[in-house]
Amino acid sequence: MKAREVNFDGLVGLTHHYAGLSFGNEASTRNQHQQSNPKLAAKQGLLKMKALADLGFAQGVIPPHERPNIAALRQLGFSGSDAQVLAKVAKQAPKLLSAVSSASAMWVANAATVSPSADSGDRRVHFTVANLNNKFHRAMEAPTTQGLLSAIFRDAQYFSIHPALPQVALFGDEGAANHNRLGAEYGDPGLQLFVYGREEAGSGLIPARYPARQTREASEAVARLHQLPASGTLFAQQNPAVIDQGVFHNDVIAVSNQQVLFCHQHAFLHQPQLLAQLQQQVSGFCAIEVPDHQVSVSDAVSTYLFNSQLLSRESGEMLLVLPEEARQHPGVWRYLNELVASGGPIGEMKVFDLRESMCNGGGPACLRLRVVLTAQEQAAVNPAVMMNDHLFATLNQWVDRFYRDRLSADDLADPQLLTEGREALDQLTKLLDLGNVYDFQQ
Numbered sequence: 001m002k003a004r005e006v007n008f009d010g011l012v013g014l015t016h017h018y019a020g021l022s023f024g025n026e027a028s029t030r031n032q033h034q035q036s037n038p039k040l041a042a043k044q045g046l047l048k049m050k051a052l053a054d055l056g057f058a059q060g061v062i063p064p065h066e067r068p069n070i071a072a073l074r075q076l077g078f079s080g081s082d083a084q085v086l087a088k089v090a091k092q093a094p095k096l097l098s099a100v101s102s103a104s105a106m107w108v109a110n111a112a113t114v115s116p117s118a119d120s121g122d123r124r125v126h127f128t129v130a131n132l133n134n135k136f137h138r139a140m141e142a143p144t145t146q147g148l149l150s151a152i153f154r155d156a157q158y159f160s161i162h163p164a165l166p167q168v169a170l171f172g173d174e175g176a177a178n179h180n181r182l183g184a185e186y187g188d189p190g191l192q193l194f195v196y197g198r199e200e201a202g203s204g205l206i207p208a209r210y211p212a213r214q215t216r217e218a219s220e221a222v223a224r225l226h227q228l229p230a231s232g233t234l235f236a237q238q239n240p241a242v243i244d245q246g247v248f249h250n251d252v253i254a255v256s257n258q259q260v261l262f263c264h265q266h267a268f269l270h271q272p273q274l275l276a277q278l279q280q281q282v283s284g285f286c287a288i289e290v291p292d293h294q295v296s297v298s299d300a301v302s303t304y305l306f307n308s309q310l311l312s313r314e315s316g317e318m319l320l321v322l323p324e325e326a327r328q329h330p331g332v333w334r335y336l337n338e339l340v341a342s343g344g345p346i347g348e349m350k351v352f353d354l355r356e357s358m359c360n361g362g363g364p365a366c367l368r369l370r371v372v373l374t375a376q377e378q379a380a381v382n383p384a385v386m387m388n389d390h391l392f393a394t395l396n397q398w399v400d401r402f403y404r405d406r407l408s409a410d411d412l413a414d415p416q417l418l419t420e421g422r423e424a425l426d427q428l429t430k431l432l433d434l435g436n437v438y439d440f441q442q
């Protein structure tokens, strides 16, 4: 059946700040304590969504979560009124306040793993919410993510939304950031490539310095939940050496679309064997493997050229959506221009300023969740979340009204920030026709 890829981008939340919460993500560590600009961050994201919608791509939006997460603080023993809870945690454990205030839900590539109906046994689109078990500030996203996905993909006839896997290291799951789907037409059965960082059961290689967030056990569970045939799945290990250089998710070093896999030479363990296998299993497979002497792993991590979106134009040509950092680096930009000029599948580039998100280690690909949908499935998606001129204007006004243009860790204890956030999200649920999805609305 004919289908297309729809991108859903995370809208940056009101408490976006730089807290250094993600050990192993070098941008997060490096920018700790920098002042952030939540208003600019949200607008940079909206501009990308709007520009892609204007180019004819179907584009949706996924709302932010309620932050600071007061319920999480209460669970950790802080008591009293909401304002008292905030005052206590700010004094006793400011790092915890930062964690429960993170706007990290914006990186929706980590919201869930998605399998299209063409691949699943019951012919529904399957989502497994990621447990994000490796980081406290991210693990708390799962329940709200489930609620939001259910409010967007709300017809159980077409969509099956699985709760997060058990919250233990054995099943560490980071969602679509470690998942690729390869194949010719979107609507035909594809090959799903699950990329893991470690295998708890095995005695295999693991990184020495930084954590491997995704386990093979988690990937296998997701494949089972999504009812994928063994012939349509492949499990491959990320190269532990590059995790140690700051590649905390596979989408920092590889991106795929249809038959094309664009990746660094050192992305995967046993890469030549993996590529040979893909060659066998994916008809028309095309690997664009970037040699280390042209782009080093360190340059890949600092410019995020692989954290790009690789999108198919109507013409069949592919468009690479890049962050400004990739253009700023002369060597990387030269490589990319040569690539486009070479006559291969990637024929065009588009660059976006996503600096606010990039400073926390989130590029264009981190900000979007890909969902392949048939026309019927697309018609069943909550239409209020789809980007168009009207929604763009409405959301910009909403951001103008509620967002601050500077925020640092000290501001997080301000009870007014919590109130502003709740008011804003309450209004947003109405704008996006989501129903009551947040705790404060219950």
Ligand SMILES: NCCC[C@H](NC(=O)CCC(=O)O)C(=O)O
Binding pocket: 017, 018, 019, 020, 021, 022, 025, 028, 029, 102, 104, 107, 109, 110, 138, 177, 248, 249, 360, 361, 362, 363, 366
């Ligand atoms: N896919 C991109 C995810 C980036 C995210 N960064 C963060 O959570 C940084 C937050 C901070 O340090 O304030 C992460 O590492 O999971």
